Amino acid sequence: MDVSHILDELNENQREAVTASSKYVLVLAGAGSGKTRVLVHRIAWLVDVEQVASYGIMAVTFTNKAAAEMRSRIEALLGRPAGGMWVSTFHSLAHRMLRRYYEEAKLDKNFQIIDSDDQLRLVKRIMKSLELDPKQWPPRQAVWFINEQKDAGLRSQHIDDSNNYQTQILNKVYAEYEVICQRSAVVDFAELLLRSLELIRDNPSIQDHYQQRFKYILVDEFQDTNELQYAWLRLLTGKQTTLFAVGDDDQSIYGWRGAKIENIQDFSRDFPNSQLVKLQQNYRSTGNILKAANALIEQNQSRLGKELWTKDDDGELIKLFTAFNEVDEADFVISHIQKWVKNKGKYSDATILYRSNAQSRVFESNCIEQNIPYRVYGGLRFYERAEIKDALCYIRLTANPNDDSSLERVINHPPRGLGQKTVSVIREYARDNEISMWHACQQFIKGKVLNNRATGLLAHFIALIEAMAISREDRLQDHFANAIKRSGLKAHYTKKEGRDKGQGRSENLDELVNAASEFNYQPESEHRNFNELTAFLSTTALDAGNTNKTNDCVQMMSIHSAKGLEFPLVFITGLEQGLFPHQNSIAEGNLEEERRLCYVAITRACQQLCISYAEQRQLFGQTKPTIPSIFLNEIPSELIDDMRGHRQRWNVTPPGMKQKSRVDTNATVFAIGQLVTHNKFGEGVVINTEGSGKSARINVNFYQSGYKWLIIHYANLRAL
Numbered sequence: 001m002d003v004s005h006i007l008d009e010l011n012e013n014q015r016e017a018v019t020a021s022s023k024y025v026l027v028l029a030g031a032g033s034g035k036t037r038v039l040v041h042r043i044a045w046l047v048d049v050e051q052v053a054s055y056g057i058m059a060v061t062f063t064n065k066a067a068a069e070m071r072s073r074i075e076a077l078l079g080r081p082a083g084g085m086w087v088s089t090f091h092s093l094a095h096r097m098l099r100r101y102y103e104e105a106k107l108d109k110n111f112q113i114i115d116s117d118d119q120l121r122l123v124k125r126i127m128k129s130l131e132l133d134p135k136q137w138p139p140r141q142a143v144w145f146i147n148e149q150k151d152a153g154l155r156s157q158h159i160d161d162s163n164n165y166q167t168q169i170l171n172k173v174y175a176e177y178e179v180i181c182q183r184s185a186v187v188d189f190a191e192l193l194l195r196s197l198e199l200i201r202d203n204p205s206i207q208d209h210y211q212q213r214f215k216y217i218l219v220d221e222f223q224d225t226n227e228l229q230y231a232w233l234r235l236l237t238g239k240q241t242t243l244f245a246v247g248d249d250d251q252s253i254y255g256w257r258g259a260k261i262e263n264i265q266d267f268s269r270d271f272p273n274s275q276l277v278k279l280q281q282n283y284r285s286t287g288n289i290l291k292a293a294n295a296l297i298e299q300n301q302s303r304l305g306k307e308l309w310t311k312d313d314d315g316e317l318i319k320l321f322t323a324f325n326e327v328d329e330a331d332f333v334i335s336h337i338q339k340w341v342k343n344k345g346k347y348s349d350a351t352i353l354y355r356s357n358a359q360s361r362v363f364e365s366n367c368i369e370q371n372i373p374y375r376v377y378g379g380l381r382f383y384e385r386a387e388i389k390d391a392l393c394y395i396r397l398t399a400n401p402n403d404d405s406s407l408e409r410v411i412n413h414p415p416r417g418l419g420q421k422t423v424s425v426i427r428e429y430a431r432d433n434e435i436s437m438w439h440a441c442q443q444f445i446k447g448k449v450l451n452n453r454a455t456g457l458l459a460h461f462i463a464l465i466e467a468m469a470i471s472r473e474d475r476l477q478d479h480f481a482n483a484i485k486r487s488g489l490k491a492h493y494t495k496k497e498g499r500d501k502g503q504g505r506s507e508n509l510d511e512l513v514n515a516a517s518e519f520n521y522q523p524e525s526e527h528r529n530f531n532e533l534t535a536f537l538s539t540t541a542l543d544a545g546n547t548n549k550t551n552d553c554v555q556m557m558s559i560h561s562a563k564g565l566e567f568p569l570v571f572i573t574g575l576e577q578g579l580f581p582h583q584n585s586i587a588e589g590n591l592e593e594e595r596r597l598c599y600v601a602i603t604r605a606c607q608q609l610c611i612s613y614a615e616q617r618q619l620f621g622q623t624k625p626t627i628p629s630i631f632l633n634e635i636p637s638e639l640i641d642d643m644r645g646h647r648q649r650w651n652v653t654p655p656g657m658k659q660k661s662r663v664d665t666n667a668t669v670f671a672i673g674q675l676v677t678h679n680k681f682g683e684g685v686v687i688n689t690e691g692s693g694k695s696a697r698i699n700v701n702f703y704q705s706g707y708k709w710l711i712i713h714y715a716n717l718r719a720l
């Protein structure tokens, strides 16, 4: 058989991995060294050479975009559709299992997925009903707590809270949250994974089914698996399973969500006699881009250690742009893209990366002004817009009336006279009787519990949802159009927000109907429990739809969502202390994960990399002077084309500065990069420290008064 299409364009180490006969293989290698390529070629090798049925292969990765990319690369290599192969994200795969075995997973047939925004609303409501003061108990903290426990595989009953009052309270919220989600038949993202793990773990026949089916499991971005995902993989890996994982410890960027680099080290312990393959040649980036990435990541101490090289030319220098503010930064980026396009490039070659989704706004308005096509990944997605969520809540209720979150959102929206008070009475009654709010409403109407007016209004609402549900059997788009029409949302928004804004919302609602008509429903046999409506709702919740649409447009995304991807022209924007590295990481003295994130960002670029920061930036409604990111100092100056010649102005880091030096005085430890405040000089960032004990000194760059050396013992600095 001719295997040249699979092996020809691979180097020796890559071939070794693709054709490996070991049961367990770990490919550990730096960015752009061909890990994903090896994984894709390995699948082609299995199917074409080892004659493995597509049905027996599962490939898993982290983002929908990466999964879509992987599938299309596989299909291009095979020259045909990937058939029954499962190529998807952890969440989507877990979701498929839960749909298939919803009864064993103790889920309602029509269970729905809630996103993080729904989750926060639900937690807020629960905390209110438990009479917890949101000032003392911020709901976001409770959401974090819940997700963190789930990511560690823990249910509320597993948590030992006997010695800690705070844990007791948070766990009480968690326990109540579990009850309400179960009753409402909704699952959040973390629940998808935990529930499917429990499903396989507690049902040997199901575990057996999947182990028999998936004899070949392949994992991309293995370094970002958390405990739960790793346990899930171990459960699926049976005696006859071949496990193939690729990853890079330098690109581990989800530690804050529980990802464990240790999983890489545990691999060889958990899977004995595993084969380790290392790849060191980078095929993606020019020499200069690679040198910058190598120099930066070298500053991290906890690394397994590896250096990448390329045969490619040095290429252009890295362009550094110092902007006056965020508007100037966006002007630079967009005009640079226009030049690129004039020079025969495409819009889609360019990607704007940022640390925080909020940064996209300025780039977006610039694109709109200049009529430049663009697409934002992540951030406020179409399906997160208020009017779309409203409409989807109505539609979700037609599929699952027990969904309390949806019911609460629309029971009085548009306003129909069912005030807060009535809704709380219904909520309390549902809670006390352990039923859904929908059932509580029905009982209230039947028993005429409320006054005549409220009973009438409630009956009207229930009848409205039931009338919407009748069109469920119609084509999806007709069902949506009917529900939207009956909901009165369009008229409501036009009345409330005036014609222009209302018009925009109304168009979005029409777009939702279009999305329903374009939805490509494929009722495969293993999807026998999906109806079209549920399939649509799940796809939107998981953001798994439309990832393949690649019009020629500029792309914008957070660095986290750019993982695994590559683009000819990359902009890394907002390189400022507090923004990137992010304030929280600075405060925790944990710069290494941020540096890995910066490494990921740099290594996305193939041909040209532009980095920028603004000397002042408006954030959260306030304009403040900024301090250039510490990472800018870590890129050697000979690699940089300083477009405005400003680097000298701030590059005053004392020679011999040690990035990770820390000084202990009697009471305080300050880390480099940390934000501090001083009574007289105000706020600033720690640049360097030296000495120890009472004579220890600290160099701080204060926003208002510039660089100062202070004796820590007397300076009375406070960490921010």
Ligand code: ATP
Residues within 6 Å of the ligand: 009, 010, 011, 014, 029, 030, 031, 032, 033, 034, 035, 036, 037, 038, 248, 251, 282, 283, 284, 563, 564, 565, 566, 603
């Ligand atoms: P990341 O760590 O960012 O996920 P990766 O290690 O998965 O990167 P790939 O995306 O697989 O790297 O490969 C990077 C680029 O190099 C791709 O465009 C790929 O097609 C190309 N490439 C990899 N190996 C070779 C090779 N042997 N010959 C030519 N091109 C290659």
Ligand code: MG
Residues within 6 Å of the ligand: 035, 036, 037, 220, 564
């Ligand atoms: Mg990859």
